[in-house]
Amino acid sequence: xxxxxxxxxxxxxxxxxxxxxxxxxxxxxxxxxxxxxxxxxxxxxxxxxxxxxxxxxxxxxxxxxxxxxxxxxxxxxxxxxxxxxxxxxxxxxxxxxxxxxxxxxxxxxxxxxxxxxxxxxxxxxxxxxxxxxxxxxxxxxxxxxxxxxxxxxxxxxxxxxxxxxxxxxxxxxxxxxxxxxxxxxxxxxxxxxxxxxxxxxxxxxxxxxxxxxxxxxxxxxxxxx
Amino acid sequence: xxxxxxxxxxxxxxxxxxxxxxxxxxxxxxxxxxxxxxxxxxxxxxxxxxxxxxxxxxxxxxxxxxxxxxxxxxxxxxxxxxxxxxxxxxxxxxxxxxxxxxxxxxxxxxxxxxxxxxxxxxxxxxxxxxxxxxxxxxxxxxxxxxxxxxxxxxxxxxxxxxxxxxxxxxxxxxxxxxxxxxxxxxxxxxxxxxxxxxxxxxxxxxxxxxxxxxxxxxxxxxxxxxxxxxxxxxxxxxxxxxxxxxxxxxxxxxxxxxxxxxxxxxxxxxxxxxxxxxxxxxxxxxxxxxxxxxxx
Numbered sequence: 118x119x120x121x122x123x124x125x126x127x128x129x130x131x132x133x134x135x136x137x138x139x140x141x142x143x144x145x146x147x148x149x150x151x152x153x154x155x156x157x158x159x160x161x162x163x164x165x166x167x168x169x170x171x172x173x174x175x176x177x178x179x180x181x182x183x184x185x186x187x188x189x190x191x192x193x194x195x196x197x198x199x200x201x202x203x204x205x206x207x208x209x210x211x212x213x214x215x216x217x218x219x220x221x222x223x224x225x226x227x228x229x230x231x232x233x234x235x236x237x238x239x240x241x242x243x244x245x246x247x248x249x250x251x252x253x254x255x256x257x258x259x260x261x262x263x264x265x266x267x268x269x270x271x272x273x274x275x276x277x278x279x280x281x282x283x284x285x286x287x288x289x290x291x292x293x294x295x296x297x298x299x300x301x302x303x304x305x306x307x308x309x310x311x312x313x314x315x316x317x318x319x320x321x322x323x324x325x326x327x328x329x330x331x332x333x334x335x336x337x338x339x340x341x342x
Numbered sequence: 343x344x345x346x347x348x349x350x351x352x353x354x355x356x357x358x359x360x361x362x363x364x365x366x367x368x369x370x371x372x373x374x375x376x377x378x379x380x381x382x383x384x385x386x387x388x389x390x391x392x393x394x395x396x397x398x399x400x401x402x403x404x405x406x407x408x409x410x411x412x413x414x415x416x417x418x419x420x421x422x423x424x425x426x427x428x429x430x431x432x433x434x435x436x437x438x439x440x441x442x443x444x445x446x447x448x449x450x451x452x453x454x455x456x457x458x459x460x461x462x463x464x465x466x467x468x469x470x471x472x473x474x475x476x477x478x479x480x481x482x483x484x485x486x487x488x489x490x491x492x493x494x495x496x497x498x499x500x501x502x503x504x505x506x507x508x509x510x511x512x513x514x515x516x517x518x519x520x521x522x523x524x525x526x527x528x529x530x531x532x533x534x535x536x537x538x539x540x541x542x543x544x545x546x547x548x549x550x551x552x553x554x555x556x557x558x559x560x561x562x563x564x565x566x567x568x569x570x571x572x573x574x575x576x577x578x579x580x581x582x583x584x585x586x587x588x589x590x591x592x593x594x595x596x597x598x599x600x601x602x603x604x605x606x607x608x609x610x611x612x613x614x615x616x617x618x619x620x621x622x623x624x625x626x627x628x629x630x631x632x633x634x635x636x637x638x
Binding site: 137141144145148149282284285288289291292295296299302303306310313314315316319322323326330333334337341 | 439440457458475476489493494507511512524526528530531545547549551552568570572573588589591602604606608609
């Protein structure tokens with residue numbers, strides 16, 4: 118049973134889908150809730166580990182439909198709708214992602230046994246992730262979802278950049294670069310100190326800032342049409 | 343109430359006054375130029391518009407709003423300097439692109455959005471939201487729920503009260519004479535400076551990546567202070583006793599610890615000073631933030 122309502126909002130937080138008030142409340146909550154901080158750390162570790170994995174073609178019989186949808190180029194309408202796009206994870210999905218990455222990393226058998234017998238604290242015992250979890254979320258998708266959200270927003274911005282003043286485009290690109298460097302710093306730090314809750318929440322916060330800025334820029338560009 | 347529209351044609355300088363009713367808000371959009379808003383005690387809006395290519399000034403009224411726009415002689419957006427005088431009770435919604443915005447004396451909600459201009463607002467109540475992408479944003483004398491942000495410039499807030507959220511990416515955040523029990527300020531490449539109340543049960547969070555966080559802590563403050571950095575340092579003008587420490591993350595308690603203060607700088611110095619001991623800053627100065635390129 119999930120007793121902490123914030124645990125289900127962590128992926129929304131990373132998506133930048135929370136309202137300002139909700140985001141502030143969650144960030145305050147993270148400062149006082151080791152369980153949610155640990156869950157967020159787990160999510161980020163999944164993302165970071167998935168990011169580091171080589172892309173592998175999925176088993177065709179399991180993944181053909183999913184892979185096709187992932188590879189499918191979005192329509193212009195879908196690209197326009199990207200501002201509303203989410204890369205949300207439910208906690209079962211997070212657990213599944215953790216399993217998927219663990220399997221892909223070679224630790225699957227150990228983790229499978231561990232999750233089957235004693236779920237780790239950050240992952241609530243709410244509907245148990247299907248043990249066919251690797252079939253739910255392919256290795257690498259966790260990181261890819263964030264990257265895809267960023268890429269989609271960047272694509273929208275690139276398509277609409279002609280509507281923006283060249284100075285504004287340059288300023289936005291410079292500020293995205295500032296955020297990217299901060300993200301890179303935080304990733305390197307988290308790799309060196311993976312259990313550091315400050316770095317986890319800070320990385321999440323900074324990734325969200327990038328999504329927010331991209332959305333802001335895309336909205337400005339769209340409003341100039 | 344019937345919608346009314348007043349259209350003034352073909353004059354580079356126009357000056358007109360329309361009566362308004364309490365409850366109406368002012369909406370004005372100018373793609374390029376400047377919008378300056380003053381207040382007075384009359385229930386009327388005076389619009390003075392000047393622009394070399396100003397061809398048509400449109401003033402639409404509905405029960406909810408007075409909407410003002412300027413158009414060029416060819417029908418497109420004009421470069422206009424608007425000088426408006428409005429009732430102090432009137433809420434304001436200003437938008438623009440290459441537009442500088444200045445508001446003084448507002449006593450109601452104020453929303454300002456621009457892309458490349460500076461924003462400077464004195465006054466405002468209930469909900470004050472100020473945004474610029476490229477320009478500096480300054481707010482003073484406001485109270486209520488305050489949300490101010492830039493992307494590529496500094497954010498300065500002083501002499502305000504209420505919930506305060508301030509953020510930028512490449513600039514500093516200066517918060518001075520703030521009376522609030524809920525403040526959050528963050529930037530990526532710049533300093534964060536706070537001088538204001540730290541109230542019992544209040545929440546305060548100041549975050550930067552590549553800059554310093556300086557907080558003036560009043561005597562007799564009661565707060566649990568959490569300091570987090572990765573490569574930075576911590577300095578305090580007064581002794582503190584750490585209650586929990588994990589590397590460069592640590593907590594300490596002042597008084598009974600009822601407020602919560604979170605201070606984070608990935609690479610800069612987190613500094614506690616006493617009120618009045620903040621580093622001097624020239625008005626309008628951009629922060630001391632470092633060029634991140636120089637750090638690599």
